Amino acid sequence: MLLGALPFFLYVAVFLLLPIGVLAVEAFRATDPVTFEETWSTDSVRAITEGPYRRAYVGSLQLSLITAVLGAVLGLALAVAILRARRGRLLRRLVLTASGVLANFGGIPLAFAFIATIGTSGVVTALLTDTLGLGLGGFTLYSMAGLALVYLYFLIPLMVLTIIPALEALRPQWREASDNLGATGWQYWRHVGGPVLAPPVIGATMLLFASAFAAYATADALVGSTVPLAPLQIANALSGDVLVGSENRGKALALGMVVLVGLVMVFYAWVQRRTQRWLA
Amino acid sequence: MTALAEAVAGAGGVAPGTPARRGRRGAGAWRYAVLIVLGVYFLVPIAASVWFTIRERDGVSLETYAEIPGAEGFAEAFTRSLALAGLTVVIALVLMVPTVVLVNLRLPRLRTTVELLTLMPLILPPIALVVGVRSVLAWAPDYFFGTPLAEAFFALQEPALPWILVFVYVVLALPFVYRALDAGVRGADLRTLTEAARNLGASWPRVLVSVVLPVLRTSVLNASFLTLALVMGEYTIAVILGFETFPTWIVRISGSQPQLSVAVSVLSLVVTWLLLLMISALDRRRGTKEST
Numbered sequence: 001m002l003l004g005a006l007p008f009f010l011y012v013a014v015f016l017l018l019p020i021g022v023l024a025v026e027a028f029r030a031t032d033p034v035t036f037e038e039t040w041s042t043d044s045v046r047a048i049t050e051g052p053y054r055r056a057y058v059g060s061l062q063l064s065l066i067t068a069v070l071g072a073v074l075g076l077a078l079a080v081a082i083l084r085a086r087r088g089r090l091l092r093r094l095v096l097t098a099s100g101v102l103a104n105f106g107g108i109p110l111a112f113a114f115i116a117t118i119g120t121s122g123v124v125t126a127l128l129t130d131t132l133g134l135g136l137g138g139f140t141l142y143s144m145a146g147l148a149l150v151y152l153y154f155l156i157p158l159m160v161l162t163i164i165p166a167l168e169a170l171r172p173q174w175r176e177a178s179d180n181l182g183a184t185g186w187q188y189w190r191h192v193g194g195p196v197l198a199p200p201v202i203g204a205t206m207l208l209f210a211s212a213f214a215a216y217a218t219a220d221a222l223v224g225s226t227v228p229l230a231p232l233q234i235a236n237a238l239s240g241d242v243l244v245g246s247e248n249r250g251k252a253l254a255l256g257m258v259v260l261v262g263l264v265m266v267f268y269a270w271v272q273r274r275t276q277r278w279l280a
Numbered sequence: 281m282t283a284l285a286e287a288v289a290g291a292g293g294v295a296p297g298t299p300a301r302r303g304r305r306g307a308g309a310w311r312y313a314v315l316i317v318l319g320v321y322f323l324v325p326i327a328a329s330v331w332f333t334i335r336e337r338d339g340v341s342l343e344t345y346a347e348i349p350g351a352e353g354f355a356e357a358f359t360r361s362l363a364l365a366g367l368t369v370v371i372a373l374v375l376m377v378p379t380v381v382l383v384n385l386r387l388p389r390l391r392t393t394v395e396l397l398t399l400m401p402l403i404l405p406p407i408a409l410v411v412g413v414r415s416v417l418a419w420a421p422d423y424f425f426g427t428p429l430a431e432a433f434f435a436l437q438e439p440a441l442p443w444i445l446v447f448v449y450v451v452l453a454l455p456f457v458y459r460a461l462d463a464g465v466r467g468a469d470l471r472t473l474t475e476a477a478r479n480l481g482a483s484w485p486r487v488l489v490s491v492v493l494p495v496l497r498t499s500v501l502n503a504s505f506l507t508l509a510l511v512m513g514e515y516t517i518a519v520i521l522g523f524e525t526f527p528t529w530i531v532r533i534s535g536s537q538p539q540l541s542v543a544v545s546v547l548s549l550v551v552t553w554l555l556l557l558m559i560s561a562l563d564r565r566r567g568t569k570e571s572t
Contacts, residue, residue, distance in 0.1 A: 005390055008379040012397050015451045019412025020404070026415050078318055081311040091315075097560060101553045102322065104506075107513050108527040109545035112534065113325045116332035116542040123328040123335075153325065156318065207402070214405035217515035221531055231407045231516075238411065238520060254411035261403055 020258060027252040044252035052228065053253060057260065059228035063144060064212035067151040071212075072205040074152070075159020082160075083167055096164070099157035106154045106211075111221035114141060114150050142223050150218055155208045162207060166200035198275050206268045210261060230257050326549070333543040344543040351540060357529035363441060364525065365511035368449040369504045372457045375450065377500070380461040381492050385471055398458035401451050410520045413448055417521075442523045449514060453507040460506065464499025498562055505555050513548070 030041035047053065082092045118124045118141050128134045140146055170193060178188045216231035225232045230253060237250035333344045348354060383394050401409070420433035436444040473495065477487045493500065515527040524532070526548075534541035 002387065004382045005379055005387055005394070007375060008394065009397075011375055011450070012454075015413075015447050016397070016400060016404075016409070019409055019416055021412075022415045023408065023412040074314075074318065077310075077314045081308075081314045084308070084311065097556065098322070100556045100560070101549070104509050104513070104552055104556070105549055107515050108530050109513070109548045112530065112542045112545040113329040113549070115538075116545075117325045117328035121538075123331050124324065153322070210403045210405075214407065216405075216407045217527065220515075220519070221534070231405065234407050234411060235520065238414070250411055251415060254405075254408040257405050257408045261405065265403060 023251050023255050023258065027248065027255040030248060044248040045255075047249055048252045048256055053233055053249075055228040056230045056233040056253075057256065059144065060213060060230040060257075061260070063147060063151070063229065064209050067148050067155055067212045068205050068209035070148070071152050071155030071159050071208045072201065075156045075204075075208075076163055076201065078156065079160045079163050079167055083164070095160065099160040102157040103154055103161055106215065107217035108221055110150060110153060111218045114146075114153075115222070118146075142226065144227055147219060147222060147227065147229075150222065151212050151215060155212060158211065159204055159208060162204040163200060166197060166204075170196060195275075199272060202268070202271055202275070206264070209264065213257070213261065326546075329542050329546050333539055333546060344539045345547070347540060348544060348547065351533065351537070353524070353529055353533070354544075357524050357526050360441065360524070361512055361526035364445055364449065365508045367443075367446045368453060368511050369507045371446060372450045372453050372507055373500060373503065376454070376457045376461055376503075377492065377496065378488060380458065380465055381470070381474075381488065384462070384465045385474060395458070398454040402455040406452060406514075406516045407520065409451070410448065410517045413444070413517075414521060417444065437521075439523060442521070444521065445518060445523060445525070448517050449507075449511050452514070452517075453503075453510055456506040456510070457503040460499045460503040461496060464496045464502075468495045470495060501562055502559050505559050509552050509555055512551075 027045055028040055028042060029038050030043050031038055048057075078095065082095045114122075116122055118136070118139075122141075125136060128136060141149070174192050175188060178192055183191075214231070216235070219227070219229055219232055220235065223229075223232075225236050234250050234253045234257070237246045237253060334340050334342060336343070379394065383391050417433060417437065420430040424430040424433070436442070436447075470492065473491050474487050477491045478484075482490070513527060514525070515531070518525040519528050519531075530541050530544050
């Protein structure tokens, strides 16, 4: 019987664990520029903690943290709004189907939709500057703020989809009980709804963080390498310059991303344990 | 980790059906504010993109859309992406259907491990994965040159149909495929059905084909559509490994034909929409069948 599960484990070992393992080893290799001899070295790993690479990591962490939190708050608000709407069946269906589509609508097409909207020659840009004479107030799509605006377009729907089941699991009886005991809306959320929702909300926020942190296609199509982001630096190291050793730097940068995501997951597991203990 | 796993379950895009408690009268004008602001935020880019593609100097025309099929490189890149998607769906299902069934029925102690492994691609940045894949592929010229293994490595990277993309896409699809199939297996009383089939003398492969697959039909379709959408939109892996697929083609032509690139983007949004509507229609049909 164990044999039946073997293909799965083999597959995952070859196509998921092996590449990551190779990354972890080869990030510590260096090629001599003259003799092309390979040696062990921490040069690449040390290089990525400085200068533009460090800025790229910080930029990526900032962008994903801000968009994850904003996406979680707005997505939660939207989810609560459609669940509690009167005569809301149609509205709820509409928002949920749209969320399903838009959460899967990332990457390249999304970038071009925004370029057509508020890019340099976008429709809304033209409307605001030429027709209304307002201008964009210093906003540009090709910046960190622009990326955040685009990322939210798939992060908010993702939040709605992931948090709706948890919201539906909140029993109406709990609210009725707390109302009957004279609790205010705030007290209900502070002592009942909030604690029950905390673990799924934190989990969903982590998921948003991971998607924003990993997003490469949208950033590549929008800003090239003008905004400091780790995925863009990796692509640069692999293709842009032909310097010897840039390939190894790409590996080190990729390993750095894996390590950062790993650290965030460890933190997440710790928070989950804490909240579970708090609930118990 | 479990909450995250629960979170992923929702990412499939199928609307849950239970109605919620009715809201209290008068409470919450904020709700309308949220709906209006987010409604504008989500509708404006779509409307603007459509307008961007149909406006002409003298009015409105659908010419850009008519140009798509004949555009240079489109047919090739699009069919390649479709082929990659089809192969990915087949391999992912062949790999995961037996695994999910086995884990649920016979090997429950492997459940946690399998679950964790299938969730990894969701957390792991694809760009990091592809750098690793590139490093492994580089072994062929570096270490194995002249051996059959190197030949196999090169065959995987045939630009006309790069199988390596298929294998990596299967990994990216694992979270969605696993969750969809797992939900299907848990929803149906598969244990009783397979035991009945086994008692009647069916072999395990026979059970898989004649019992498990029909029962899991909706989950299999669900997993297939999600995988299809994923592969048709995947950019990172393809561009780093240097292959041309549908999304990388859009980026290539965007410089010279901005209207065309936006038109294709709008179309791909519409296609994703249709795909997911089909999933939810199928899901509803199953729902009504079960209730009667």
